[in-house]
Amino acid sequence: MKTFISKNWHLMLIGVVALIVGGFVLFYFQGSVSSFPASQPKTVQEEPDRAKYEIATVNVEGDGFYPKNIEIKAGVPTKINFKRSTSFTCIDEVQSLKLGMDVFMDHENNYFTVKDLKPGVYEYNCGMYMFYGTITVK
Incomplete structure (x- = not known):
C-alpha cells in the first residue's frame, strides 16, 4: 500500500x-442557466404608466442592491422596479414582511407596487437574507 x-x-x-x-x-x-423548461415563455413586464405611478429603480447585481436606499413620497402610488442586470447572482427573490413583498425575479424588469405608505424606513432583503436594502418614505 x-x-x-x-x-x-x-x-x-x-x-x-x-x-x-x-x-x-x-x-x-x-445562476447562468434557467431552471425552467425551454417551452415556458418568460413574461416581459411592460413599463408602467408614469402618469399613474412614480417609478423607482433598484439594480440587482451580483453583490447586492444598488442603490442600497431609495426615497419615495408618502401617499404617492409607486412602482419599484427591481432590475436584474446579471444572471451571475444568487438573488432571485426580494422580500419584505412589512410591505408584504415577495417578488420572484426571472427576467430584467420586476415591478412591485406600493401604495399609501406612511413615512418611515422599510427594509427588504433577498430570499436568502444575504443582501439588504431600504425604502425611505418621506
Missing part, C-alpha cells in the same frame, strides 16, 4: 485539484 501511494501521489493530487476546480465552476455558473 505504501508503495502504491508513493508511486501514484501525483495522479491523486491531479484528481483532488480537478474536483476542486470542477466544484468552483459549478458554484460560479449556477
Whole structure:
C-alpha cells in the first residue's frame, strides 16, 4: 500500500485539484442557466404608466442592491422596479414582511407596487437574507 501511494501521489493530487476546480465552476455558473423548461415563455413586464405611478429603480447585481436606499413620497402610488442586470447572482427573490413583498425575479424588469405608505424606513432583503436594502418614505 505504501508503495502504491508513493508511486501514484501525483495522479491523486491531479484528481483532488480537478474536483476542486470542477466544484468552483459549478458554484460560479449556477445562476447562468434557467431552471425552467425551454417551452415556458418568460413574461416581459411592460413599463408602467408614469402618469399613474412614480417609478423607482433598484439594480440587482451580483453583490447586492444598488442603490442600497431609495426615497419615495408618502401617499404617492409607486412602482419599484427591481432590475436584474446579471444572471451571475444568487438573488432571485426580494422580500419584505412589512410591505408584504415577495417578488420572484426571472427576467430584467420586476415591478412591485406600493401604495399609501406612511413615512418611515422599510427594509427588504433577498430570499436568502444575504443582501439588504431600504425604502425611505418621506
